[in-house]
Amino acid sequence: MIALNNIYQEDCLTFMNKLNAQGIKVDVIVTSPPYNINKEYGLYKDDKERNEYLDWLADIAKSSQSILKEDGSFFLNLGRTPSDPILPFEVVNRFLNSNYKLQNTIHWIKSVSFEKEDMGKSNGFRNDYVSIGHFKPIVSERFITDLHEYIFHFTKKGNVKLDKLAIGVPYQDKTNIGRWKSATQDKRDRGNVWFIPYPTIQHERPHPAVFPEKLPYLCIKVHGIKSDILVYDPFMGIGTTALACLRLGVNYIGTEIDDEYIKVARQIITEETKKVIIRKKDERQKRLVIELQEDEDILLGDKRP
DSSP: OOOSSEEEOSOHHHHHHHHHHTTOOEEEEEEOOOOSSOOBOSSOBSOOOHHHHHHHHHHHHHHHHTTEEEEEEEEEEEOOBTTBTTHHHHHHHHHHHTTOEEEEEEEEESEEEEEGGGSOTTSOOOSSEEEEEOOOOOOOSSOOOOOEEEEEEEESSSOOOOOGGGGOBOOSSGGGTTTSTTOOSSOBOOOSEEEOOOOOOSSOOSSTTOOOTHHHHHHHHHHOOOTTOEEEETTOTTTHHHHHHHHHTOEEEEEOSOHHHHHHHHHHHHHHHHHHHHHHHHHHHHHHHHHHHHHHHHHHGGGOO
16 A cells, blocks of 8 residues: 655656556646756666656656546646756647646746835845846856746646635735725735745755755645645656645655665655654643633733732
8 A cells, every 4th residue: 555655666657557556646746857958867867768757757747637626736846947948838739649647837937136226115126237046047148147047836627716825825915905906904815926945955965856845845836735635746756746745734645766765855854853752742842831821811810919
């Protein structure tokens, strides 16, 4: 039997067949497959012939249809090279041909720069020029450095209701609150442009293509959190999606073919699990103190000096 909250060293196509055979359905698939741009992975060779690569992802799309719930979401993160900008859209076509609907296209921004004249008066920035985020510059006289990737949101019918305000942001112009019937609180739709910078690191990454934890975190939240939600990452790598699930308190399963990545993932997950336990313990203690204080207030009433 397949156990939840575990990473399996197995090819994702084989594993999805097992999930289907056991009748296990998932609510959310969020993943970032190899981009076929010759990254140096441990076991996987990231240089498939183009049609072979596209056919492989088409097979993944077809197999995932059998394990994804009717109201489920498949969030597919894809990058590209400046010299080959259309590859992500060819992948999208393969998913569409596999009976998926493209419900949303999200733009993951890794770094962004602002000049003072382009910023509003109430944004808090005081410098004439601001750049935030991290990126690897491209040494080229032909191409501009690519600072964004895609997150394609696929669903079976294109009509899955999302919990957009779960990842909402405050209005910059507070006069918008109440201007429209839908604007009943100081929170609006985040939109489809997500600024998610890489955290600053001072050591070599154990995996050549790790996405930030906030990426799967936002994907899962915008789909909508339920008590029995199950998240699957076919390319778990070093466990980033699992960490997002731990933060959200939801169940996950993952597959990864490289045992070394799984070892790193399990170590990271163990460390994060300890932190989660400590945080929950602290929260329970805080609630207990508040409850005791409230009980004391009720008992003493007006008898306090």
